[in-house]
Amino acid sequence: MxxxxxxxxxxxxxxxxxxxxxxxxxxxxxxxxxxxxxxxxxxxxxxxxxxxxxxxxxxxxxxxxxxxxxxxxxxxxxxxxxxxxxxxxxxxxxxxxxxxxxxxxxxxxxxATFGIPGIKEHAFTIGNINNARLLREHLDFNFASYHNELEKKNARLNIVIGGGGFTGIEFAGELANRIPQLCEEYDIEKAQVRIIIMEGAATVLPGFDEQLVEYAMNSLESRGVEFINGALLRECKKDSIVYEKDGKLCELPTMTTIWAAGVxxxxxxxxxxxxxxxxxxxxxxxxxxxxxxxxxxxxxxxxxxxxxxxxxxxxxxxxxxxxxxxxxxxxxxxxxxxxxxxxxxxxxGTITSLGNNDAIAEVFGRKLFGWKASCMKKMSDNRYLLKLGGLSLLMKKGKFNFFY
Amino acid sequence: MxxxxxxxxxxxxxxxxxxxxxxxxxxxxxxxxxxxxxxxxxxxxxxxxxxxxxxxxxxxxxxxxxxxxxxxxxxxxxxxxxxxxxxxxxxxxxxxxxxxxxxxxxxxxxxATFGIPGIKEHAFTIGNINNARLLREHLDFNFASYHNELEKKNARLNIVIGGGGFTGIEFAGELANRIPQLCEEYDIEKAQVRIIIMEGAATVLPGFDEQLVEYAMNSLESRGVEFINGALLRECKKDSIVYEKDGKLCELPTMTTIWAAGVxxxxxxxxxxxxxxxxxxxxxxxxxxxxxxxxxxxxxxxxxxxxxxxxxxxxxxxxxxxxxxxxxxxxxxxxxxxxxxxxxxxxxGTITSLGNNDAIAEVFGRKLFGWKASCMKKMSDNRYLLKLGGLSLLMKKGKFNFFY
Missing domain, CATH: 3.50.50.100 (FAD/NAD(P)-binding domain)
Known part of the structure; x- marks a missing residue:
């Protein structure tokens, strides 16, 4: 045969x-x-x-x-x-x-960098295990560096997320939960840290239900995330970005730009x-x-x-x-x-996480937010593990922190 | 009054x-x-x-x-x-x-940098909490970066310790224990990582008992530490060092030089x-x-x-x-x-740690090494805590992992 x-x-x-x-x-x-x-x-x-x-x-x-x-x-x-x-x-x-x-x-x-200068050289992406853990360490390294320099650099504590789609929003949600820990670890005031989501469209999560988008923005803003909508990234440098808003070019000091706007x-x-x-x-x-x-x-x-x-x-x-x-x-x-x-x-449907215990979802024609949506997300992740590798994989890698 | x-x-x-x-x-x-x-x-x-x-x-x-x-x-x-x-x-x-x-x-x-060019700009020191945790994060960042570059850089995995005195030796001992964890975390082969102690004198730990120094070197070498004795650091650059040995200048690629040779x-x-x-x-x-x-x-x-x-x-x-x-x-x-x-x-007396569970000591006129010396070290550290802040401080910060 x-x-x-x-x-x-x-x-x-x-x-x-x-x-x-x-x-x-x-x-x-x-x-x-x-x-x-x-x-x-x-x-x-x-x-x-x-x-x-x-x-x-x-x-x-x-x-x-x-x-x-x-x-x-x-x-x-x-x-x-x-x-x-x-x-x-x-x-x-x-x-x-x-x-x-x-x-x-x-x-x-x-x-996809759409030819924007400097993205390839200076921006971080979240595409695989290697670059995800690099970004984690880069954040830690910048926070650790802050108190070691005579001239304190805001660029070390400003974090810019280019793109307010799923990836950008979900990362911002996690980061908002992580920053207080980083501040504690490196003796930095939380108020000194900025997380900025920069989105080209008039609103983040374009295409998502308006009410849920508002919920998401409120949730993130309450944890210190800022939004700059209608802004186009023009250049990414080593320690700043240049963006265009209302026809004007602005520069923002940052050593951490996460490119989440194109694949x-x-x-x-x-x-x-x-x-x-x-x-x-x-x-x-x-x-x-x-x-x-x-x-x-x-x-x-x-x-x-x-x-x-x-x-x-x-x-x-x-x-x-x-x-x-x-x-x-x-x-x-x-x-x-x-x-x-x-x-x-x-x-x-679609579920977008906003950090632990918070999310927004449009599933089976219903709108959900908060803890319920977050549970849905974890359950959906768990279902995949069960499907792929059965109960043993689910037990090994599943998310069971529904009440955490 | x-x-x-x-x-x-x-x-x-x-x-x-x-x-x-x-x-x-x-x-x-x-x-x-x-x-x-x-x-x-x-x-x-x-x-x-x-x-x-x-x-x-x-x-x-x-x-x-x-x-x-x-x-x-x-x-x-x-x-x-x-x-x-x-x-x-x-x-x-x-x-x-x-x-x-x-x-x-x-x-x-x-x-004290003794005017060696580049030490101040490019070398790390272990002098306070800020620079100690910066060095920790710098190591993590380099290991995390390794697989993100098309051209793999040995300089990211070569770690040079300038100075084979107490600080250099004790740091090398800890690092030798840490490297296997870093390799696991970032999917790097342990054999690719080098820890090099560079010492100006003919031997490390000058002034210490010869037999104990040999014990220390064996312990560190068995965990992958290399020694370059009789070598003088001439310049520290961003991604290499220049040193003089036997009248010749040599260059070694490294992004991590720890200056432990002068205070x-x-x-x-x-x-x-x-x-x-x-x-x-x-x-x-x-x-x-x-x-x-x-x-x-x-x-x-x-x-x-x-x-x-x-x-x-x-x-x-x-x-x-x-x-x-x-x-x-x-x-x-x-x-x-x-x-x-x-x-x-x-x-x-003096006790020099060689990483967890190993040390060398000259105390009360006796030579000790291995587990016994390591216990002595922890006990001496604990005694300080007790003296400074009583039992409550000892319980909070003491080292009780004698058998770990």
Whole structure:
């Protein structure tokens, strides 16, 4: 029997869940499965803002691939994808190359700086374990430095978050909880620290329910977060930023700018010659690329439009996890030469955390805020862990601090 | 009755212990006592290397002055001493001035860089809580940065300790215990990290028993510490050091140089016009300055020579604490117009920690090493706490991890 080789690129929400499903649904005689990832761990991107703020240790966010994937059923290759050659059915890696019969691309997102000078050099991002813990340490280092300089620098204590979307707001919420601890640790007055959210639109969380946005802003403001809306970041320097507001250029001293205003699909996809739309592959309804029968795309690299509104679905963990189910089914169907499923997202809503014990949510058509919304968020996170790795993973990494 | 005003400058080992003694020995009607210190806490200088390495939190090292000193008996002024004017019996502070009848100078030490270029700008020191926790955060920040750079920099993982005296050796011992934790935290191979002790003399811990020095070097080497002896630091740059060995100049990439090779008495003493010898006041046998009847000097700013050898006693916590007893007695004697005591150091020995559970010691004429010496060290630290603040302070800050 000629075993098919299924290759999954990336162990993010989509790739990891696809691998977990396939190891259950396919018999080892039917196919060989390989999961390629840079690190030996999967991480929950949606928890990284907590690691970056220092309110949750990154070990909680990391999930060892081997804790979920049975290496007898799925071969795990630790390597970095450099390029995909769909015509040759091959993937070029940092340390070699691999051939596939069926490919699943789950390579996630990368930062988009829109050409704003200095972002790449001086701004921090919250995109993976490495840069999340770097940001945490950078904050600590600045607070620790403050009293060691004769001339006290406000730039060390001003923290600017570029972008008032989900990431920016969620990070601000955690940071607002973290700052009092940092102040205590380094003998700094809380009033000296500024957290500033800078948003280009007239309001933060554009698209979210107005009432809930107001709730979020009040919650954050009560903990010392400032908002500068309608402001565009023009340059990020080592110890300041320049922004434009009402047609005027302003400068603000800061050594900590967090760029949370732009992500794009991993550029490897575009560079590998796939037909893309804004960097993403607009997949067929069975999640395959329009131009290759044997390539599936999942998660942030896949573009799916809402048939009714014509607008693209947002690149969320929720949708990536749902796609994994369809992709795993369709990979199995292709091996069994059965008909493939169509993917239909089942939008259950959006929950934005505002720090521990506070959140806003639009779920099942209802608005929630405060403790209830925060519980919903933790429960939704826990549900993913249960789905991915069963009870043992849930017990190991779950969030049970509902009353904390 | 004309109450005398006793002013104590600095809440280090000497000043703090003097204040604690005086509040017991003098009746509030006899004198007014003021303790002037920059911070509202005293800290145990001999524990700072642990805070700097990150093996002990600095809250354990800090002792709130109010936990030991009764503010009904001793007025605590939080201010920075700028200059002493002994002719005017006055002390100039950052925010004012104060008059005294009797002055006790316990202003401690500062770093001496011997004019080596770059030390002041780029090297770290272990001299107070602020710079100890800065060093801890700097280490964390470098380890966190390592995986965020495309071009991996060894300079981030090379740690150079300039000086193989007590401070350098004790810090290296703690660091050797800390590095495996840092490696785990930031996914770095332990073999990539270097700890290098650079010493100008032919051996580290000059003056210490040869056999014990060998023990110390073996203990540290077994945990990955390297020694470069007979090497002189010539320049400290942002990401490297230049040193001279066997007449040749060598460069070593490092972003972390810890300068542990030179301290001197607080330069305020010299600048204030006291007669000094190498920056210190060679005090009379009753601990007063040679030129002023009403000024005592204690701790690192005081110079006392061993009558037999003619050599100065080292500036240790042990001696400062003993001096405090004499100074407190003599201040009381001067108020009662009684005769003053002479100070005679009671050298009980030296213990050098090599990290948790290891140490070398020469005490009561005996050589000790390993667990026994480490126990002695902790017991000696605990005895100080008991002496300073009684059982409650000992229970709060003591070291009881004898078997850990």
């Amino acid at each position: 000629n075993k098919k080789h299924i290759v999954i690129l990336g162990a993010g929400y989509g790739g990891m869940m696809t691998a977990a499903k396939l190891q259950k649904n396919l018999h080892p005689n039917e196919a060989e499965i390989t999961l390629i990832n840079k690190n030996d761990y999967h991480y929950q991107t949606t928890w990284l803002h907590e690691n970056a703020a220092g309110t949750l240790h990154h070990d909680r966010t990391k999930i060892k691939i081997k804790d979920v994937i049975d290496s007898n059923k799925v071969k795990i290759v630790l390597d970095e994808v450099k390029c995909i050659k769909p015509e040759e059915k091959a993937v070029k890696l940092q340390n070699g190359a691999i051939h596939y019969d069926t490919l699943i691309i789950g390579l996630g997102f990368e930062t 794009r699909a991993n550029s490897i996809v575009e560079k590998s010659g796939f037909e893309t739309n804004g960097g993403k592959v607009e997949v067929r309804c069975d999640m395959r690329t329009p131009d290759f029968e044997d390539v599936f795309v999942i998660g942030d690299c896949a573009l799916i439009k809402n048939q009714e509104t014509g607008r693209a679905y947002p690149p969320t963990a929720q949708i990536a996890i749902q796609q994994a189910e369809t992709v795993a089914n369709n990979v199995k169907a292709s091996i069994h030469q059965e008909e493939m499923d169509s993917f239909t997202p089942n939008l259950q | 004309n109450k005398k005003h006793i002013v104590i400058l600095g809440a280090g080992y000497g000043g703090m212990m003097t204040a604690a003694k005086l509040q017991k020995n003098l009746h509030p009607n006899e004198a007014e006592i003021t303790l002037i210190n920059k911070n509202d806490y005293h800290y145990q200088t001999t524990w700072l290397h642990e805070n700097a390495a990150g093996t002990l939190h600095h809250d354990r090292t800090k002792i709130k002055i109010k936990d030991v000193i009764d503010s009904n008996k001793v007025k605590i002024v939080l201010d920075e001493v700028k200059c002493i004017k002994p002719e005017e019996k006055a002390v100039k502070l950052q925010n004012g001035a104060i008059h005294y009848d009797t002055l006790i100078i316990g202003l401690g030490f500062e770093t 001197r008495a607080n330069s305020i003493v010299e600048k204030s016009g006291f007669e000094t010898n190498g920056g210190k006041v060679e005090v009379r046998c009753d601990m007063r300055t040679p030129d002023f009847e009403d000024v005592f000097v204690i701790g690192d700013c005081a110079l006392i020579k061993n009558q037999e050898t003619g050599r100065a006693y080292p500036p240790t916590a042990q001696i400062a604490i003993q001096q405090a007893e004499t100074v407190a007695n003599n201040v009381k004697a001067s108020i009662h117009q009684e005769e003053m005591d002479s100070f005679t150091p009671n050298l009980q």
